[in-house]
Amino acid sequence: MSMSNSSQALVQVLNNLTDGSIKVVDLTQPLGEETPVIALPPEFAQSPRFSREVISRYDERGPAWYWNTIHVGEHTGTHFDAPVHWVTGKDQPANTLDTIPAKKHIGPVCVIDTSKESAADEDFLLTPEFLETWEQQHGRIPAGSWVLMRTDWSKRTDEASFLNLKEDGAHSPGPSVECIRFLIERDVAGFGSETVGTDAGQAHLFDPMFPCHNLIHGAGKFGLASLCNLDQLPPTGAILITAPMKIVNGSGSPVRVFAMIPA
Ligand code: MN
Numbered sequence: 686m687s688m689s690n691s692s693q694a695l696v697q698v699l700n701n702l703t704d705g706s707i708k709v710v711d712l713t714q715p716l717g718e719e720t721p722v723i724a725l726p727p728e729f730a731q732s733p734r735f736s737r738e739v740i741s742r743y744d745e746r747g748p749a750w751y752w753n754t755i756h757v758g759e760h761t762g763t764h765f766d767a768p769v770h771w772v773t774g775k776d777q778p779a780n781t782l783d784t785i786p787a788k789k790h791i792g793p794v795c796v797i798d799t800s801k802e803s804a805a806d807e808d809f810l811l812t813p814e815f816l817e818t819w820e821q822q823h824g825r826i827p828a829g830s831w832v833l834m835r836t837d838w839s840k841r842t843d844e845a846s847f848l849n850l851k852e853d854g855a856h857s858p859g860p861s862v863e864c865i866r867f868l869i870e871r872d873v874a875g876f877g878s879e880t881v882g883t884d885a886g887q888a889h890l891f892d893p894m895f896p897c898h899n900l901i902h903g904a905g906k907f908g909l910a911s912l913c914n915l916d917q918l919p920p921t922g923a924i925l926i927t928a929p930m931k932i933v934n935g936s937g938s939p940v941r942v943f944a945m946i947p948a
Contacts, residue, residue, distance in 0.1 A: 698945075702945075705948055706947070706948050707945050707946070707947060707948065708945070708946050708947075708948050709943050709944070709945055709946075710914050710917045710918060710923075710943065710944045710945075710946055711914060711941075711942075711943060712763070712912045712913060712914050712915065712925075712942040712943065712944055713763045713912075713913070713940070713941050713942050713943075714762050714763045714839065714911050714912075714913050715762075716735060716757070716761065716762040716763070716939050717735055718734060718735055718736060718737075719844075720734065720735050720761055720762040721844045721847050721848055721881060722734050722758065722761055722881075723760065723848075723881045723882050724848065724850060724855070732758030732759075732760060732761065733756065733757075733758055734761075735755065735756070735757045735761055735762070736755070736756045736757075737753040737754060737755045737756065738753065738754050739751075739752075739753055740752045740753060740754055757939060759932070759935060759936050759937040759938050759939075760882070760910070760936075760937045761939055762911055762939050763909075763910070763911045763912060763913070763939065763940055763941075763942060764909070764910055764911065764929070764937050764938060764939050764940055765782070765907065765908070765909060765927055765929035765937050765938055765940040766875075766883060766898070766902065766907060766908030766909070766910065766936075766937045767780060767781055767782050767785065767902075767907065767929075767935065767936055767937055768780035768902040768903075768905050768906065768907070769781050769902075769934070769936050770898065770902055770908075770936040770937050771895075771898040771899060771902035771903065773898075773899050773900070773902055773903030774902030774903055774904075774905065777902070777903075777905040778905070779905075780902075780905065781932075781933075781934050781935055781936070782929050782930065782931055782932045782933075782934075782935035782936075782937070782938055783931050783932065783933045783934065783935065785907075789874060789907075790926065790927050790928055790929075791924065791925070791926050791927075792829055792830055792831055792874050792924070792925055793827055793829070793830040793831070793921070793923070793924060793925070794830060794831040794832075794833055794918065794921075794923045794924070794925040794944060795819075795823070795826050795827075795830050795831070795832050795833070795920065795921055796833050796835055796915055796918045796919070796920050796921075796923075797811060797815070797816065797819055797832060797833070797834050797835060797920075798835045798920070799811060799815070799834055799835060799836055799858065800835055800836060800837040800916070802858075803836035803837065803838065803858040804837065806858070807849060807856045807857060807858065807886075808856050808857075808858065808885065808886065808887055809836070809858040810858065810859065810860065810861040810864070810885060811834055811858070811859070811860045811861060811864045812861050812863060812864055813861075813863050813864055813866075813867040815864075816864065816867055816868075819920070822920075823920045823921050824921065825871075826868070826871045826873060827871075828871065828872040828873070829872065829873070829874050830871075830873055830874060831873065831874050831875055831876075831877055831909070831925050831927075832868055832871075832873050832875075832876050832877070833876075833877040833878070833909070833912060833915055833918070833925075834858070834859070834860065834876070834877070834878050834879070835879070835915040835916060835918075836857075836858045836878070836879050836880070837879070837915075837916060838857060838858065838878075838879040838880050839879040839911070839912065839913035839914070839915070847880075847881065848881060849886060853887075854886060854887060854889065855881075855886030855887070856886045856887065857880040857881070857885060857886035858880065858885060858886075859878060859880060859883070859884050859885025859886070859888060859897065860876060860878075860883075860884070860885065860896065860897050861885075861891075861896070862891050862892065862893065862896040862900070864896075865896040865897055865900045865901055866896075866900065868901070868906075869900060869901065869904045869906065873906065874906060874907060875901065875906045875907030875908055875909060876897055876901055876906070876907075876908055876909075877908065877909030877910070877912050877942075878897075878909070878910055878911075878912065879911065879912050879913060879915060880910065880911070881910060881911060882897075882898075882908075882910050883897040883898065883901070883908040883909070883910050884896065884897045884898060907927075908937075909927060909940070909942060912942060917944075917946070918944055918946060919946060919947070922946070922947060923944045923945060923946040923947075924944065924945045925942065925943075925944050926942070926943045926944075926945070927940055927941075927942050928940060928941055928942075
């Protein structure tokens with residue numbers, strides 16, 4: 686009996702992973718006590734830093750086993766934003782981590798390289814014009830794809846320059862309001878960034894404020910924040926795998942993100 690085409694396709698993927706002709710790139714930052722956490726204006730409740738306590742470590746509390754209890758905000762480190770995270774997405778169907786269909790966690794990815802522009806301007810905003818230029822080179826952004834904004838911001842390894850807080854708030858690149866409207870029109874799966882959150886540092890001043898929360902989640906779409914290694918991805922042709930924890934009614938979670946790319 687011959688294998689179905691889809692079985693053959695899976696075997697081919699496995700063979701290509703084994704022989705290295707498909708590479709796996711980890712887009713995830715290590716998660717620990719040093720992981721930077723977003724700072725909100727002081728009148729709002731803050732998300733705590735990651736912390737843990739040992740339950741036992743091959744000792745009298747558990748002679749043969751090591752395990753910890755962890756404390757972590759849902760939106761810490763490399764993490765996934767579900768539509769329910771924002772008030773505009775609270776009535777969207779399947780808007781929580783436990784209800785998003787598994788299929789939506791695997792999809793194509795478009796990588797928009799703004800590393801030069803973001804190095805020159807820490808408040809650089811991705812615009813529809815920039816995306817249209819990208820589309821002229823790489824084709825139309827397909828429905829259901831992730832759009833990731835490469836800024837090389839993840840190479841800022843010390844917390845102060847990563848958060849880049851000044852007297853008037855954070856300064857970091859991100860999408861403009863019109864960029865987000867453009868991506869919703871393209872019916873993308875979601876938008877991902879290298880910064881602490883998906884929106885630009887100064888996005889509290891936009892109208893609407895925080896468009897990559899307000900508009901994207903209002904449209905039932907997702908976010909990915911604090912990604913890294915985007916400089917290893919091709920502009921198109923990779924497959925993204927995003928697997929947040931399946932927290933009941935969860936608004937987001939630390940996530941492991943992999944990209945499968947042609948070598
Ligand atoms: Mn978030």
